[in-house]
Amino acid sequence: MRLLVVEDEGKTGDYLKQGMAEAGFVVDLARSGTAGLQLALTQDYDLAILDVMLPGLDGWGVLAGIRRAGKDLPVLFLSARDQVEDRVKGLELGADDYLVKPFAFTELLARVRTLLRRGVKPSAAEFLRAADLELDLMRRRVTRAGQRMDLTAKEFSLLELLLRRQGEVLPRSLIASQVWDMNFDSDTNVIEVAMRRLRAKVDDPFEPKLIRTVRGMGYVLEGPDCEP
Ligand code: CA
Numbered sequence: 647m648r649l650l651v652v653e654d655e656g657k658t659g660d661y662l663k664q665g666m667a668e669a670g671f672v673v674d675l676a677r678s679g680t681a682g683l684q685l686a687l688t689q690d691y692d693l694a695i696l697d698v699m700l701p702g703l704d705g706w707g708v709l710a711g712i713r714r715a716g717k718d719l720p721v722l723f724l725s726a727r728d729q730v731e732d733r734v735k736g737l738e739l740g741a742d743d744y745l746v747k748p749f750a751f752t753e754l755l756a757r758v759r760t761l762l763r764r765g766v767k768p769s770a771a772e773f774l775r776a777a778d779l780e781l782d783l784m785r786r787r788v789t790r791a792g793q794r795m796d797l798t799a800k801e802f803s804l805l806e807l808l809l810r811r812q813g814e815v816l817p818r819s820l821i822a823s824q825v826w827d828m829n830f831d832s833d834t835n836v837i838e839v840a841m842r843r844l845r846a847k848v849d850d851p852f853e854p855k856l857i858r859t860v861r862g863m864g865y866v867l868e869g870p871d872c873e874p
Pocket residue numbers: 653654655697698699700
């Protein structure tokens with residue numbers, strides 16, 4: 647999942663980016679409203695975290711620009727001001743949540759996850775499944791045949807992506823941009839290594855195998871009912 651963070655305060659921005667990356671998100675950080683809006687309009691994000699007080703274009707302006715462009719991604723505001731009118735203004739402009747600084751990172755993370763779940767179709771909101779493999783989005787847990795697996799944050803994101811787009815062959819370039827914050831570079835084997843580790847956990851000890859390598863193209867996760 648890709649997040650956009652727009653925050654002009656150096657330390658707060660770095661802290662948000664690092665924390666969210668450690669939680670398994672791919673994060674783009676913009677230091678001004680103009681740069682943030684530019685990214686929001688040209689890239690695909692699952693959620694944006696906007697500071698209100700920004701030099702030039704403020705958080706309200708960024709949100710207005712995002713909504714004007716017809717983008718309906720969830721937006722969470724961060725603000726040092728906790729005035730009622732700010733809250734109301736944000737919600738009127740189409741913000742989805744509002745958090746007052748200073749905040750606990752765990753609180754922010756919980757709200758981000760809630761907003762992301764809200765955007766998913768209700769039937770698929772909490773669990774992603776293929777055969778007897780189940781990913782619990784709320785508890786961040788993965789089980790197969792009822793057996794709990796320990797996945798790293800990256801492995802979890804990788805599996806989440808494969809499950810959300812089951813049956814679709816995902817090119818390495820897409821996996822690289824969605825799970826790692828990087829452009830695809832054929833010299834790196836980071837995707838292969840992570841995929842091997844993921845398969846060792848969720849596929850090797852079980853039947854049927856769900857993740858398949860499509861030579862020269864990428865990877866696909868298919869439950870037994872999607873097979874031709
Ligand atoms: Ca600020």
